[in-house]
Amino acid sequence: MSTVKDAPVEESCLGWLGIMIATATNDWVTMCKYGLNTCKKMDELGAKGPWAECVISTGLYHCVSLTQILDLPAYIQTTRALMITGSILGLPAVGMLLMSMPCISLGNEPQSSKNKRTILGGVLILIVGLCGVVSTVWFPIGAHQEHGLMSFGFSLYTGWVGTIFCLLGGSILTCCSSESSHSYQDNNRFYYSKQGGGNPPATSSTNHAKSAHV
Numbered sequence: 001m002s003t004v005k006d007a008p009v010e011e012s013c014l015g016w017l018g019i020m021i022a023t024a025t026n027d028w029v030t031m032c033k034y035g036l037n038t039c040k041k042m043d044e045l046g047a048k049g050p051w052a053e054c055v056i057s058t059g060l061y062h063c064v065s066l067t068q069i070l071d072l073p074a075y076i077q078t079t080r081a082l083m084i085t086g087s088i089l090g091l092p093a094v095g096m097l098l099m100s101m102p103c104i105s106l107g108n109e110p111q112s113s114k115n116k117r118t119i120l121g122g123v124l125i126l127i128v129g130l131c132g133v134v135s136t137v138w139f140p141i142g143a144h145q146e147h148g149l150m151s152f153g154f155s156l157y158t159g160w161v162g163t164i165f166c167l168l169g170g171s172i173l174t175c176c177s178s179e180s181s182h183s184y185q186d187n188n189r190f191y192y193s194k195q196g197g198g199n200p201p202a203t204s205s206t207n208h209a210k211s212a213h214v
Contacts, residue, residue: 008176009097012125012169016090018162019132023083026052026063027153029143047153048143050079075142079135083159086131090166093124097173115177122173129166136160 022028026049032039039045047054054063066072100118136159144150 006101008122008169008172009101010169011165012097012122012173013094015125015132015162015165015167015169016087016094016128018158018165019083019090019128020087020162022132022136022155022159022162023050023087025049025155025158026054027155028159029140029147029156030056030151030153031143031147032149032151034149048147049153049155050076050083050139073142073146075138079139082131082135086128086135089124089131090128093121093128096121097125118173118177122170122177125166125170126174129163129170132159132163132166136163 027047028049029047031046031048045056047056050066052063052065054061066076069077096117100114100121136156140150140152140156
């Protein structure tokens with residue numbers, strides 16, 4: 001059981017790490033007017049991310065920050081907001097998932113509490129993945145409409161991989177933990193009904209003895 005839960009937790013952590021790397025870097029799309037090989041020869045290759053536009057040439061990597069927030073296109077502003085939200089939500093999500101692992105015990109905490117914490121962490125990881133989906137899909141579409149010819153960069157691939165890991169890990173954790181929580185509750189109901197089942201026969205037999213005596 002521990003190996004089944006450890007794998008999606010690791011996927012979720014790696015996914016969140018990929019989202020953070022994509023958020024902090026600017027190699028989302030590589031822009032070129034004439035074709036990738038031609039632009040490399042002419043040293044007119046550019047890169048763009050949520051935070052800056054960069055010029056890539058031989059021995060030079062110069063970036064200009066996108067500081068005019070109100071003048072930025074909607075796809076850049078949305079990408080910034082969603083990626084920051086995903087990066088922030090990933091911190092408590094990963095913390096809850098790590099604290100719910102079988103190898104970690106918080107005193108005499110019941111298994112049901114761990115399952116609830118795992119479900120909450122899985123839901124937060126799913127939200128992180130959804131933020132990554134919208135950002136990594138909308139940004140290249142908006143950049144293509146604005147600049148034309150382009151190719152995908154390292155940061156965008158990292159964001160896609162992180163998004164896939166978050167969605168897979170969050171889905172497995174949420175579904176498996178909810179099923180184990182239901183089975184745990186069913187076992188408790190069976191246990192209590194079994195233990196309380198001995199009382200009614202004793203009461204009925206006592207009443208029957210009293211009526212017979214009368």
